[in-house]
Amino acid sequence: MPYDDLRSFLDTLDKEGQLLRVSEEVLPEPDLAAAANAAGRIGEGAPALWFDNVRGFTDARIALNVHGSWANHALALGLPKHTPVKEQVAEFARRWDAFPVPPERREDAPWRANTQEGDDVDLFSVLPLFRLNDGDGGFYLDKAAVVSRDPEDPGSFGKQNVGTYRLEVVGRDRLAIQPVPVHDVALHLRKAEERGEDLPIAITLGNDPVMAIVAGMPMGYDQSEYEMAGALRGAPAPIATAPLTGFDVPWGSEVVIEGVVEGRKRQIEGPFGEFTGHYSGGRRMPVIRVDRISYRTRPVFESLYLGMPWTECDYLVGPNTCVPLLKQLRAEFPEVQAVNAMYTHGLLAIISTRKRYGGFAKAVAMRAMTTPHGLGYITTVIVVDEDVDPFDLPQVMWAVSAKVNPSGDVLVMPNLPVVELAPAAQPAGITSKMIIDATTPVAPDVRGNFSTPAKDLPETRQWVTRIQNLMAARG
Amino acid sequence: MPVCPRCAFETVETLHSSPVPDVWDVLQCGRCLYTWRTTEPARRTRREAYPEQFRLTADDIEAAPEVPAVPPLRTPA
Numbered sequence: 001m002p003y004d005d006l007r008s009f010l011d012t013l014d015k016e017g018q019l020l021r022v023s024e025e026v027l028p029e030p031d032l033a034a035a036a037n038a039a040g041r042i043g044e045g046a047p048a049l050w051f052d053n054v055r056g057f058t059d060a061r062i063a064l065n066v067h068g069s070w071a072n073h074a075l076a077l078g079l080p081k082h083t084p085v086k087e088q089v090a091e092f093a094r095r096w097d098a099f100p101v102p103p104e105r106r107e108d109a110p111w112r113a114n115t116q117e118g119d120d121v122d123l124f125s126v127l128p129l130f131r132l133n134d135g136d137g138g139f140y141l142d143k144a145a146v147v148s149r150d151p152e153d154p155g156s157f158g159k160q161n162v163g164t165y166r167l168e169v170v171g172r173d174r175l176a177i178q179p180v181p182v183h184d185v186a187l188h189l190r191k192a193e194e195r196g197e198d199l200p201i202a203i204t205l206g207n208d209p210v211m212a213i214v215a216g217m218p219m220g221y222d223q224s225e226y227e228m229a230g231a232l233r234g235a236p237a238p239i240a241t242a243p244l245t246g247f248d249v250p251w252g253s254e255v256v257i258e259g260v261v262e263g264r265k266r267q268i269e270g271p272f273g274e275f276t277g278h279y280s281g282g283r284r285m286p287v288i289r290v291d292r293i294s295y296r297t298r299p300v301f302e303s304l305y306l307g308m309p310w311t312e313c314d315y316l317v318g319p320n321t322c323v324p325l326l327k328q329l330r331a332e333f334p335e336v337q338a339v340n341a342m343y344t345h346g347l348l349a350i351i352s353t354r355k356r357y358g359g360f361a362k363a364v365a366m367r368a369m370t371t372p373h374g375l376g377y378i379t380t381v382i383v384v385d386e387d388v389d390p391f392d393l394p395q396v397m398w399a400v401s402a403k404v405n406p407s408g409d410v411l412v413m414p415n416l417p418v419v420e421l422a423p424a425a426q427p428a429g430i431t432s433k434m435i436i437d438a439t440t441p442v443a444p445d446v447r448g449n450f451s452t453p454a455k456d457l458p459e460t461r462q463w464v465t466r467i468q469n470l471m472a473a474r475g
Numbered sequence: 476m477p478v479c480p481r482c483a484f485e486t487v488e489t490l491h492s493s494p495v496p497d498v499w500d501v502l503q504c505g506r507c508l509y510t511w512r513t514t515e516p517a518r519r520t521r522r523e524a525y526p527e528q529f530r531l532t533a534d535d536i537e538a539a540p541e542v543p544a545v546p547p548l549r550t551p552a
Contacts, residue, residue, distance in 0.1 A: 028499075029515045056493030076549065101529060124491035124501065129510070134518060135529040137481075137509035138503075139538070170508050172490060181543050194549040266541045268508055271529065283542040 002233035003208045005110075005252025006300055009076065010063060013048050016081055018072055020047040027055050028130040034379070036064040036305030040312065044070050060322025063302045067212060073319065076209035077232065086338070086391045089319045092232065096323055100223075102235075106251045109240035109294075117292040119187035121173040126255060126293055127205070127301050128221060129169055133273035137281060140272060141167040141175070143224075143304040144257075147202040147247045148188045151195060161185055164227035165216045167203065167274055169219060173202070175262060175288040176269040180419055182376035184221055189261055191288060198260035201288060201383035202247045206254025206302040209467035211237070217320040218346075218373035244292045254299040259290040268425035275317070275345055278423040279310040309344065321373065325349065333364055338391035344400045346377040347422060350390035353383060358445030362411065365435040368414070376419045382436045387455075399438040408447055409437040478513065479504035480525040482532065507531045 003009040005062075013019035026032065032051060039046040046069040049061040059072040067073055071081040074088055077270070083091075089146040123129065129139035144167060150159040161184035169175040179186035192199035207215075210233050226248065228295065229237035238251035244258040269282025306313040326339040335354035343349075365381035368374050382389060384399045404410065411434065418431040437457050440450045476487045486505035493499045499514040509531075517524040 023539060027514060029519070056498035057496050058494040122491075131515065131519070135526065137508065139501075169510070171503075179543060186543055190543065190546050194546050196548055264545050266545065268531075268536050279529075280530070282539050284539045285542055424508075424542055 002210065002235045003149065003252075004238050004429075005061065005208050006066070006206045006254060006302060009066070009209045010018075010050070010300070012047070012075060013066070013072065016071075016075060018047045018051055018069070018081065021050045021052075023053060025053045025055055026051060028057070030131075030302075032062060032064065032130050033132040033305050036068070036303075036312065037070050037307060039065040040305070040310050048072060052197065054128060057128050059298070059299045061298065062128055062130075063206075063300050064305060065124050065312050066302060067209065067304075067316040069315060070091050071351075073315050078234070080363060080419055085319075086389065089322050089338075089340075091342075091393070092319050093323045093326055095232050095234065098231040098325060099235070100227030101233075101235075102228060103224075103226040103239045103248070104236035105240065105248075106238050107240055109249075109251045109253075109256075109296045110296045111253050111256050112243075114295045118291065119292050123169055123172055123175075123257070123290065123293070126295055126299065126373075129301075130303075131281070132303075132305055132338070133307055135271050135279050135281075137168060137268075137270045137274060139169045139305075141169065141203065141205060142272075142306065143205070143212060143302055145204045145207050145211055145250065146177075146185060146321075147204065147242070147245075147249055148185050148199060150188055151192045151197065151413050152201065156222070156229075157248070158222040158224045160224065161188065162211075162215050164212075166274075168269055168272065170267070170287070173259075173290040174259075175259075175290065176267060177201075177288055178269065180376075180421070182419060183418075184453075187221070192261070194399055197262060198263045200245045200247070200260050201258070201452075202245050202249050203257040203288075204241045204249050204253040204255070206249050206256070206300050208252050211250050212254075212316060213320050214364065216317045218324050220372065229246060234291075238447075240330075243294065253296075254302070255295040257290055258292045258294075259288050261286050261288050273307045274421050275306050275309070275313045276347075276421050276423050277344070278421075280421045304419050314342065314344075317345050321346045321377075323370060324373060325371055325378075329364065331369065335360070335386070336389050337362060337386045339368075341378070346373055348377050348380040348382070350382045350384065350396055352386055352390045353439070354386045354473075355439060355442045358442050360442075361437050361439040362435055365437070369433055375417055375420075378433070379418055379422065379424075379431055379433045380436070385439045388438075396438070400436060401439045403440060403450070404436060405447060406435055411435040421453075476501070477520075478522055479507060479509055480522045481509040481518055481530055482507040482536075483522055507536055546551070 049064040074083040266284035269285035271279040337352040340350040361383040420428040484506040491501040
């Protein structure tokens with residue numbers, strides 16, 4: 001049963017023991033961010049956090065770490081909470097094949113209940129804003145699904161983009177936005193600015209859990225995130241028309257903020273502790289003027305802590321980074337078995353593949369680096385054999401330790417593109433990239449002494465089940 | 476009104492005050508836009524305790540690169 005809004009998902013998390021309500025009074029800073037930071041240090045079963053007793057506020061409802069564990073990620077996809085990571089990614093990949101699923105338009109959106117317009121707009125009066133990390137330049141909206149359209153093709157549903165971008169609150173009706181050049185909103189803004197125009201924008205906060213996953217997913221320019229949400233939900237995504245921009249926005253959002261990115265204007269922004277585990281900032285970025293806020297009665301403010309991984313961000317964008325890469329690679333190389341690109345949004349990827357012939361694994365790695373997401377992210381690729389599980393890091397390390405002869409299996413290519421936020425880049429946006437081929441060489445690549453591998457015994461799989469059953473029966 | 480903890484600018488505006496009266500204010504620097512709540516720890520609110528690595532000067536702001544760069548205006552054909 002898919003969730004149409006954040007509230008219904010929070011109810012499920014509550015029933016499953018995956019929502020912790022903190023009822024004692026806390027300080028907005030540093031408590032809210034420190035608690036969400038701590039959730040990431042607790043490990044795989046960490047709960048979402050709910051705060052409604054925050055000093056100085058009379059009416060705050062704050063949800064944090066909603067996707068911040070494998071249990072919560074499984075529940076977001078409607079899977080049992082103990083579903084292993086590899087199975088979550090495999091199920092995600094299966095559902096992807098249903099794309100595109102047209103959305104369902106509903107015009108009775110609950111966020112129509114309340115409105116601020118023009119001079120009355122005050123983000124602080126609707127949202128209990130707070131700081132995440134010490135060096136952040138201000139308070140951020142970092143889990144919004146941001147909607148924009150291609151100014152040269154505004155009627156295209158597919159080119160309408162839904163993405164998550166960092167937004168700094170720089171006034172009661174002002175936000176700074178970071179449109180990373182490799183992302184779709186930057187293409188929209190560029191086209192608007194070349195025409196000397198503002199770019200209309202709708203920012204939706206507090207969405208159903210699949211909407212948050214697709215908004216952070218690297219998809220093709222003309223692929224609709226709503227149609228992908230429908231595929232992942234197994235039911236059409238409910239959408240509604242935003243009143244000011246006319247854009248399609250999630251029906252179930254808690255808050256819908258509309259306005260324009262002011263064309264050809266830049267203003268100091270940041271820093272902000274990013275998904276790379278480092279701050280980025282000290283740059284002049286575009287500014288949004290907010291003209292209208294629509295919101296549900298007693299809105300829930302959903303936010304996400306990010307900093308040194310792992311944090312909620314890594315769970316949120318882990319599987320949704322693996323699956324597009326898997327699909328894009330398999331389209332040309334059906335030998336590819338699985339992709340684990342969960343490290344820093346895919347700055348590192350581990351790929352398991354069968355080998356067509358000698359050198360094939362290295363070619364697969366190069367292709368991964370030239371996929372749309374790989375261009376801006378994948379800096380290191382580890383390729384492993386088809387019988388190595390890329391999600392099982394001890395197995396991956398075995399392959400690297402036993403199969404790699406560095407002189408022939410480690411390739412470093414200089415001066416390739418990467419997101420500017422990548423902290424090791426030099427200069428920003430340029431990096432070398434590395435392939436580590438940890439597969440077994442096949443003819444005509446005859447290097448090494450791999451002719452007698454010690455494989456799992458044929459009876460082992462049966463014994464795994466037998467032992468597990470015996471242990472379960474023992475209680 | 477205090478000075479900006481980050482850039483020491485002396486013009487600071489109140490962006491918002493706590494719904495419960497007199498608990499905190501959210502302040503903003505008129506130059507570097509640094510925004511803080513008065514109840515935050517000293518390392519975020521007091522100039523003398525503000526970490527060196529995050530401080531900004533007028534020159535830093537002036538020299539900050541544009542991301543993304545403003546593209547040239549396309550002239551009609």
